[in-house]
Amino acid sequence: MAAMEKAGDEHAGSEVLRGLHRHLNCLNEDNKATRKRALEFIKKETIDKGLSSGVLQEVFSAILKPLLKCLSDPMERCRETTIVTMTEFIRCVPNPEECLPYLLPCLAHRFGEKEILEPAEELRLLAVEMLTLMVEVCGKHLAPYLNEIMSILQRTIVDPFPDVKRESCKCTVIFAKCVPEHFHMQAESLVKPLMLTITHQHSRVRVSVIEATGAVIQHGTGKNVDDVLSHLAQRLFDDSPQVRKAVTVVVGDWLLNMRDRYSYFHKLIPLLLSTMLRLIGTSLHHEALNKIYPELLKRLDDSSEEVRGVALQAVGLWLSSVTKDYNPELCAPHLQLLFQQLLLHLDDPDSAVQDQVLEILKSGSSVHPALLKREAEAVRDKQRSPYHCDVLLQHISSLSTESAPDSPK
Incomplete structure (x- = not known):
């Protein structure tokens, strides 16, 4: 039965090709209008004709090479008709390969x-x-x-x-x-x-x-994770929520399915935590927040600059997620550990890291300014330079000045 069907397709295909013969020859004509009409006729008598997939396969095999030459035709409309025609053949034939x-x-x-x-x-x-x-x-x-x-x-x-x-x-x-x-x-x-x-x-x-x-x-081989990590981290702060969501989905998928994924957990988890904090940080209970920051602190000593950078960004997001419902006195031990670790990195050999940590501490100082002030004063004279601690302490002082009631005149 299959042999008879194939023979029927071959016969029908031969009939179609006989009708296309002159138009296929016209594809080599110098006149662009002639070439254009020939291509349109070929499409009309094949794709637009509703022929069976088996017949289209026979025809496509015979006319493919002449069509390929038309991809470089000087006339844009000829090239367009060629691509459209080939696309429809590929869509319809049983053996496009x-x-x-x-x-x-x-x-x-x-x-x-x-x-x-x-x-x-x-x-x-x-x-x-x-x-x-x-x-x-x-x-x-x-x-x-x-x-x-x-x-x-x-x-x-x-x-x-x-x-x-x-x-x-x-x-x-x-x-x-x-x-x-x-x-x-x-x-x-x-x-x-x-x-x-x-x-x-x-x-x-x-x-x-x-x-x-x-x-x-x-x-891929997995060795290019570092090449893309910093770029993805930047997209976590993209203006578009769809872009931020795409990063979250991709990183989550890597954590679940990537080959040798466990080797990259220390690089990927800070990215995912950053996204989570950005999306739902302010709605997290303080117990949940207190379980997140230790994982971030571990990454501040990572050998990868990209991982450290992402972890610092996530710590900044953690502090910005702390709302009025977060009791700073009740959670003082957690804040103390966080401030102590950040102050260690305020003395980092890399000035860019110092600047980033300073901005994080300044933006998070309002959570518990008195505690941060005590911790900063305790390490000021132990650091390579007191400069960053002094800037931080000055910022904390300005907070208390702003919050103080106006002096009587």
Whole structure:
């Protein structure tokens, strides 16, 4: 039965190709209007005709090479019709992977070189959408074409057109999940273009980049976590709640599913705690808050600057989460330990860390100014320089001055 069906598809396909023969020849004509009409006729007599998937497979195999030449046609409309037609063939045929040996090298040449040859941004978008579709329908058949796909994504992620960036990120996520056993070999090549794009002015692009970064790191070798950590930490303070949420989802997914994830807990947990404090810190009970800060203090001595930076940001968020419901006298032992540890880092050899700790202590000094004042005075003369302690003590004094009642005149 299957043999008869295939024979029927071949016969029907031959009939269609006989009707297309003259129009396929017209694709080589110098007249651009002739080429345009030929491409439109080919689309009309195949994709638009409602032919069976088996017949379309026979036809696509025969006309693919002539169509590929049209990707570099001087006329934009011809290139557009070509991409649209090929996309629909890929969507409809039962064995789209048969086109890969011809189509992917051609796409890599046109969209994966240092200088992208396609000038029209809308057509670049159509091409990347076609690539995404190929990844979706061809799956593991794409493994031999890792180089071609990665070369395309490296260029299109940094494309000037925001929609191309977003579609490239979407394609990256799907491709990473399709061939994880191969993707890790070149995952690192996408880190730089993603980090160059993570600060894009459009929040939707930033969200897409974060999601793609999640897939690249999770399905990569794991050695690029440090390369993206500081960038993700900065996005925790993004103006867009969708961007902040994307960071939370990605880091949470890493903690649950990333290969060798336990090696990265000390780097990832401060990120997740920072997000949690930013989102729900002020609604947390003081007992919950008091369980969080010890984990953050442990990370202040981490060998990674990125981890220390994120932990300090989280400590600042912890202090800003303390509300009027937090009883400073009842929780004084917790605050004392926190202040003592921060004052140790106020004497850090790195001046940038000193400045960051100073701002955190100043912003959190209103929680229990008297306790912080005592702790700062106790360590002032033990530090390399009393400068930062003096600035802090002066700030605490200004708080008490501001809160004091006006003097009688």
